[in-house]
Amino acid sequence: xxxxxxTTVKLASYVGAGFCIGLGAIGAALGEGFTAGLANQSxxxxxxxxxxxxxxxxxxxxxxxxxxxFALVIAILLIFLESPGTSLVKAAALVGAGLSxxxxxxxxxxxxxxxxxxxxxGISMQPTVSGRLTTNMLIGSAVCQTPAIFSMVIxxxxxxxxxxxxxxxxxxxxxxxxxxxxxxxxxxxxxxxxxxxxEACLGIARQPTxxxxLTTNMLIGSAVCQTPAIFSMVIxxxxxxxxxxxxxxxxxxxxxxxxxxSTGLAAIGSGMGGGMAAGASCEGVARNPDTIxxxxxxxxxxxxxxxxxxxxxxxxxxxxxFKVYPEATTLAAxxxxxxxxxxxxxxxxxxxxxxxxxxxxxxxxxxxxxxAAGVLTRxxxxxxxxxxSTAIYAMVVSLVLMFVV
Amino acid sequence: xEDLTKIPQFVIxxxxxxxxxxxxxxxxxxxxxxxxxxxxxxATRKIDFLPNPFQVVAEFIIGAFYSxxxxxxxxxxxxxxxxLICGLxxxxxxxxxxxxxxxxxxxxxDLNTTLGFGVLGFFIAHHAGIKAKGFKGYxxxxxxxxxxxxxxxVIGELAKVISISFRLYGNILGGSIIILIVSHLIYGLVLxxxxxxxxxxxxxxxxxxxxxxxxxxxxxxxVK
Numbered sequence: 001x002x003x004x005x006x007t008t009v010k011l012a013s014y015v016g017a018g019f020c021i022g023l024g025a026i027g028a029a030l031g032e033g034f035t036a037g038l039a040n041q042s043x044x045x046x047x048x049x050x051x052x053x054x055x056x057x058x059x060x061x062x063x064x065x066x067x068x069x070f071a072l073v074i075a076i077l078l079i080f081l082e083s084p085g086t087s088l089v090k091a092a093a094l095v096g097a098g099l100s101x102x103x104x105x106x107x108x109x110x111x112x113x114x115x116x117x118x119x120x121x122g123i124s125m126q127p128t129v130s131g132r133l134t135t136n137m138l139i140g141s142a143v144c145q146t147p148a149i150f151s152m153v154i155x156x157x158x159x160x161x162x163x164x165x166x167x168x169x170x171x172x173x174x175x176x177x178x179x180x181x182x183x184x185x186x187x188x189x190x191x192x193x194x195x196x197x198x199e200a201c202l203g204i205a206r207q208p209t210x211x212x213x214l215t216t217n218m219l220i221g222s223a224v225c226q227t228p229a230i231f232s233m234v235i236x237x238x239x240x241x242x243x244x245x246x247x248x249x250x251x252x253x254x255x256x257x258x259x260x261x262s263t264g265l266a267a268i269g270s271g272m273g274g275g276m277a278a279g280a281s282c283e284g285v286a287r288n289p290d291t292i293x294x295x296x297x298x299x300x301x302x303x304x305x306x307x308x309x310x311x312x313x314x315x316x317x318x319x320x321x322f323k324v325y326p327e328a329t330t331l332a333a334x335x336x337x338x339x340x341x342x343x344x345x346x347x348x349x350x351x352x353x354x355x356x357x358x359x360x361x362x363x364x365x366x367x368x369x370x371x372a373a374g375v376l377t378r379x380x381x382x383x384x385x386x387x388x389s390t391a392i393y394a395m396v397v398s399l400v401l402m403f404v405v
Numbered sequence: 406x407e408d409l410t411k412i413p414q415f416v417i418x419x420x421x422x423x424x425x426x427x428x429x430x431x432x433x434x435x436x437x438x439x440x441x442x443x444x445x446x447x448a449t450r451k452i453d454f455l456p457n458p459f460q461v462v463a464e465f466i467i468g469a470f471y472s473x474x475x476x477x478x479x480x481x482x483x484x485x486x487x488x489l490i491c492g493l494x495x496x497x498x499x500x501x502x503x504x505x506x507x508x509x510x511x512x513x514x515d516l517n518t519t520l521g522f523g524v525l526g527f528f529i530a531h532h533a534g535i536k537a538k539g540f541k542g543y544x545x546x547x548x549x550x551x552x553x554x555x556x557x558x559v560i561g562e563l564a565k566v567i568s569i570s571f572r573l574y575g576n577i578l579g580g581s582i583i584i585l586i587v588s589h590l591i592y593g594l595v596l597x598x599x600x601x602x603x604x605x606x607x608x609x610x611x612x613x614x615x616x617x618x619x620x621x622x623x624x625x626x627x628v629k
Contacts, residue, residue: 223611233583304618
């Protein structure tokens, strides 16, 4: 059995399609299940409103489903694509496209489930504002879909742009890395921006007069949650459009793959962490709308510090991409660079979520006890600095792997 | 696509040392400074009980940041550090907004600018810490919780400089790269302006505020 180039490209597109819809089906299903579960709870607490609640549940599920539908569209395109690619670079690009869309749909699917479910609960608590709740749910879930849309854009670019000009060897890694980076990077932001959406829906039911403030606060919080996904998109675009053809193939392929993995994985924790802080802020504003200024300030500082691990990931990726490497004859140098990316990426997940938990606690209590805002913010920062130290260890080790080994 | 990460540079050779100037960044920072000085003159020229529009904006910014500084530090120290905090915010805000005008670019798109402000904040925070607690009290902070944590505490402090400056740089550069690539790929009248508004005005304002607040709370963590 021999493999010529067009056959390999075709095979790669089938593998990509499998990754795409296989992974992409995870998130949407989880999100819809969460919505339906809370809809059951809401109906049992107020059975007379079952019509409104079921209608809201179906609308919420439809939005959560759209992440899965994006993945389905990309998978079908991958299967039936008459690929223009004549080089093996196209094969890597197609697998990357599948990974980008498949992984990217996970977070948005899960995240969109939260506003849907919490809006159902809200309708059972406060049936008079059901229209406003559905509107807020639609806005919140639509923001959750942003990372999936980023992933779809990167996947479409990987499928339809022509990358055939560069040399095969480092370019395949750049394109595969771009797909991996965007795919992983979209997970955290998708899940994270669901938290403020859900809490804002619950808050509107609790405090209908503050609904304008809550929607604004939700939008600011969930827009800042997108930062890790935006970092991943930037690294993915750089990997796709910068020219790596002149660099020696042997260690560069590992560096480019590592650059994608580093930012992609590190963005998972930061996205989720930022979402936790934003959710606590929406909950706090609903409890006491007068505290909105201080609560939003603490939320922004908390989110910014939660994003630090993804910034370390970005730093490692930039160094991996722009460092000049000598030609490597053994496998040691490529493995050190790949290890640097993996180390920073995986090491960034936990600190991001941990910092988010700290910020969540601080924001929750600032809203309840505004006089103590100064000392709460300081305590949050000191706690986050300690929780972040593991990300710093990971960064030190990956810098050692890049510069010393 | 080659202009993705290109920075125009101007090199002077003095005594065998190459002095490299990033021309665009320097000119853009001067534009921001000139605009701020003009704003200051317009706001304070005729201070009146019935304020002119510039005075209203200036009073709003100063009032908001004075109360933020007072909450984080105390009233006595707020008087000392407030001009820095307020000036930093106004400079960064205008820098991040500059990119929405054609032909101009954000000075904060250059890592040198943001790293400069990060290092500035680092030294000011540590100077404030030494002044407030004395050198012994300041230095003993590094040996918490146990003495052998000292190297890691030092690395942790240095990592703050990296994170604060790369946060601003990454957001602004990321926005401009996304705008550049989107406007290369589609010829639309709708999407690029929307993206410019989102990244320039919204993300720019949030990141200017976050940078300023982080500088402030880093000072506050050191002195308390």
